[in-house]
Amino acid sequence: MTADNILTVDGLSVSYGKFNAVQNVSFSVRKGEIFGLLGPNGAGKTSTLSAVEGLLKPQAGTIVVDGNDAASKPLHARASLGVQLQSTSFQNELFVIEVLQLYAGIYGVPASKNDLMATLREINLEDSAMKKFGELSGGQQQRVSLVIATIHNPRLVLLDEPTTGLDPQSRRQLWERIEAIRERGHAVLLTTHSMEEAESVCDRIAIIDHGRVIAIDTPQGMIDKHKSDPEVIAVSRRGRITLEDVFIALTGKAIRS
């Protein structure tokens, strides 16, 4: 682990019964970096993220978050993390402002109601403070979820497919918010199916398939490295090699369940 790494995953393996979802996965995320985990459905992205979040106990490997070993100091590791799960849900009986109060409290953030209203104002949701989370649109829900994930100013933010189901405007706005986290010197680890997102936002990406990391590089570096591969040229469309072409060539054309 180098001093620049905010997250180090080394030799991670996760199994569900006899099924090995993640096998000997290693990667690191540096300070001020947006790192993307790409892979087809069932490749092991969410399992990897769940292990980092502490929701799954890995069969092997180590996870170190901001210098804290996730196995021996789980609460310290989690305190350094901000998390937006794939399908985020909050108590439907609570108003948005109350959900913010709840998460500020459990992350130990001393925030008054006025502070939280100011936070909602920043994401143009001041008028929705007294709405239930379920009454918000998809884009509004994502904004609230991201605010909650970053309410304690974490050093590493984990985002599991954050832009799924968002319209282009909401997606662009979310990308800007993710980039703003990087500009504060913090790191982001996100999973995505969108190659456009990976190319536009991520500084480095890892492609994971069948539970194994098969490539790690910058998006452009990955394209440059594989653009002459016959498999990549064979799947390319419109004569220009894209990250999606490289991804398809590396992970295969078969549809995953």
Next chain:
Amino acid sequence: METSIPKISTVLKTLLRADFTTQWRNRRAVILTLIVPVIILALWKPLVREISGPFVLSNSITLGLIATGLMGYSNAIARDRDKGIFQRLRVAPISSWSIMTSRLLVQMAMILMITTAVFVVGNSYDQVTLTPAGYAVTYLSALVGGALYLGLGQMIVGRIQNPETVNSTVRLVYFLFVMGGMLGQFYHNAEFQNAVKWSPYGTVRTILASGMEPAKWNNDSSMALLVTLGYALVCAVLGIKWFKWNTK
């Protein structure tokens, strides 16, 4: 730089505020929990004179406790687990037990509220009055009995993942308690009555009825208390062992 972990007291206070708010906004469910005990108090008024006030009140409270432990607690846990609410809480720097402690404290408050409501209606409509010691011991008995049904609820939600199946299961179990436990008391068969007496319904009803008249507490009451604690322990241990925080 050392990462700061929130204090347990702050976490519990925050969780409790959210859980009590959630419970308060679910007033319809609370009212439904109270309806059956109140109906029993109204319909069984003649039995106050024929059998005893503690008999009527203890049956009423027992049904309220069953509804709280099964319909209230199990359904809420199953629904929140299915929606991923627990997963979101568990990625925060808090221990899992603090999440459950807060939930259980809210249910304990519900148990005390139901017991109080039965006392109030029992006093005003059925004219049943207890001694101060009777009220105090009944509150304690209600907490012990409530723990049994919360444990049973935990067992159901531990064994069954789907919230709709949990809902139908707890309704079926509630129905069985009403038919077998409450109405079974009037079935004139010594063996059956003995089975009801030592069932999870009967032991709780016994400790509640005995608690209302502490002077009449006898060996059967003590045995019922021990059996209730045993049921509660077994249900809680199995419920915790089987419980999974997510349904995926």
